[in-house]
Amino acid sequence: MNEALILAAEEGANPLVPNIWEILVTLLGFAVLMYIVVKFVVPMFEKTYAERTEAIEGGLKKAEAAQAEASAALDEYKQQLIDARTEANRIREEARAEGAQILADLKAKAGAESARIMEQSHVAIEAERQAAVVSLRSEVGTLATELASKVVGESLADDARAARVVDRFLADLETQNAGAVK
Template sequence: MIANLVALAAEEEQSPLVPPGPELLIGTLAFAIVFFVFAKKLLPRINKTLEERHAKIEGGIEKAEALQTEAQSVLEQYKAQLAEARHEAARLRQEAQEQGAALIAEMRAEGQRQREEIIAAGHSQIEADRKAAAQALRQDVGLLATDLAGKLVGESLEDTARQSRTIDRFLDELEEKEEAAR
């Protein structure tokens, strides 16, 4: 092929499209040398760099996928912990409400018991005061009745035993009449 070009160039006058023979030979030889150098030295380095970049990109993608998977796992754990915390808060709130209700019921029962104790103590105090008043009244009425009877009879009824019997009999008769009237 080169020989044909050289022959064609020699036959014709110099064509602007076909370079002269020696230039064509030197150009072809220079191209072969550059091609050989590129093929032996530069091409393996370029391929190696491309492979390294490809490996880096693949590694980066795998690493990103791993990180995304880990992030998803952490998110799921967070959601589970959040749900558990909400459940625990609801449980604690329910326990607090139950304890509050139990405390209120206990305090009401204690208040009721104290009220009943106060009422019972008041009733027993009233009963004791009534008995003391009745006893004091009985003595006062007895003394007044004895004085009045002594003035009516004209003799002194100062004998304590007799006075006491008379007063008791008189008051017993009054109580019987009162009970009969009820």
């Protein structure tokens, strides 16, 4: 190897300084490679980058739109829930009011029915009292006539005379009862 260095040193070529032709071929190869990269490879990378950027931005826009739609749906759901609760409260209050009205109507009907029954009872009692008074008058009249016949000793078979005696007797009893009640 020492010999190669010596030979090279004798020829006058410096091993640290490259050959001009090698620099030119290397520069020409680098220029062709750079042209291919700039002309074909970089546009493909740019196209792919642009597509990915567009896809990401589109995805973000879709996500934002979906988020806005979901938010609107949530707001609508909340509003419907509030409306449903309000409607339920309204229906509940109407049912309470209707129940109270029905109860009041039933109480009024029961009161009216009770008053009607009481009135019928009073009428029936009054009719029975009148019938009893008439019956008692008749019986008292018969007994008074018989008693008077026994006391007087003569027959009071005359109906007109007997009726007058009975009426006078009952009138006297009523005046005595009226005086005793006061």
